[in-house]
Amino acid sequence: MTDLREHNIDEDFFGARLDRWISHFFSKISHNNLEKLLRKGIIRVNGKKVKSNFRLNEGDILTLPDFLDELTTSSINNARIPGAANFIKKITIFQNNEILILNKPFGLAVQGGTGIESHIDGYLQSAFFNSDFSPRLVHRLDKETSGVLVVALTRKMAVHLSSLFKERKVNKTYWAITDGSPAINKGDINFDIKVGENNDNIDALTRYYKILNLNNKISWIAFRPVTGRTHQIRQHASMSSFPIVGDKKYGRHTKEGLMFKKLHLHSQSVDFMNVNGDILHFEASLPKHMEETWKKYNLPLSPNIEGF
Template sequence: MNETVAPAPDLLARLLHRDGLMLIIDKPAGVPVHRGPKGGPSLEDAFDQLRFGLPRPPALAHRLDKDTSGCLVLGRHRKALERLGKLFKSGRIGKTYWAVVEGAPEGDEGEIDLALGRLDAARGWWMRPDPLGLPARTSWRVLGRSADSGRAFVEFAPHTGRTHQIRVHAQAMGWPILGDPIYGSGRREGAPPLHLHARAIDVPMQEGKPSARAVAPAPAHMREALAACGWRGDETG
């Protein structure tokens, strides 16, 4: 019996920004950005759609988790990837995430300064708060609340780029992200998908020139929960 292979996503339709150095696409949720140790389809399989006349397809400048949607940056050639790598490493790229969390924050905004380390070697990329780990800072502000469900619509801005940073920080504050299969209640059968979206990104690619900025529309799987927290659609932010 032949296995059914999921069709490659139409990345041309998900292109948010294009210039001679980089591309920014709206990554769909549920698709890994690259092949894992077990293989299987990944977003990289479709990068050939985005050559736009260059001899090679673009390559990942960073990564998003499989279940996270939104702005993903690709470098179009080696020099561009080197530049992007330095910008990400130095924290000069502005990143904005949207999430729906379970359990509302007490305040309306704040900053989480909590070092992170590996949970244990057997858990791969799973992380935990660890005073001996790597520094990690995330700013947050509440954009809406749902009185009925006790959930909140929160905007996160990570100042460092640790693995699962926003997800672990939210859990540590007592309001894990809705549908998180590792750090929240998403491991239950019938749980919703992860409600975490890379909403916007700001890339100062060339000195002395305006930053390249892209905004990814709210994904379909998050819109109901966002609306319950007061979101009125992308046209209003």
């Protein structure tokens, strides 16, 4: 016989769907298994069988099987991340019913992993806990890369955006400060790069445009990755002898490079076609450490990169 346990609903979760509540605390359970437990009445609300879209409310009591504890990802008694909604609002560039555009801060991971407790995805799931659809990340940025991050708020938009990224129909422009300068002002970098735990070589293509030489050692360059490989821009810049300053993994320890303690790589803008055919364009302001560099060298925020 299955051992059962009762749980009261914290006020933070009033109005949330039952399946969202369960997936929040037991994220390893599959949708099919959850539906099976509900159909069999092993999971109940107020002693009654309910469907996965049941809305929880004050006074509701959940009855869950003890074996779900093995799938726990966070304590049931823990409320959502404090201030998550305000944090997401603070970094929001644009939002409508279908998409959310964020300015990801420097140093914050996009998703969780080993040793990563704080990440954008966690804030999103907490901030949109009562929504019918979980916000879905459709691309990634490195932890130390700041800037435009696109999030889908509907299943239809998630499918649309995922298709655009897969088909390389999203135009992404990054700004970077580099230790060194390309011999040619604009061009393509198409070296194979290493990805994955086995360091497998894989093809990659990045377009670049030298905007300005800050001095005879440091340059401001715009990058547009055509492919979307992990650390692609950082590896390509390093392999081309103008690594991004502040890059502890792929940078070099020159006097000029060591002047910059943090990675200077920013997802400055994104362009893509909306479901209705309109072209959408979004820009993200610089993080504090790059803003200070821009002020130090008196750099413009709207450079002329015509022809790139």
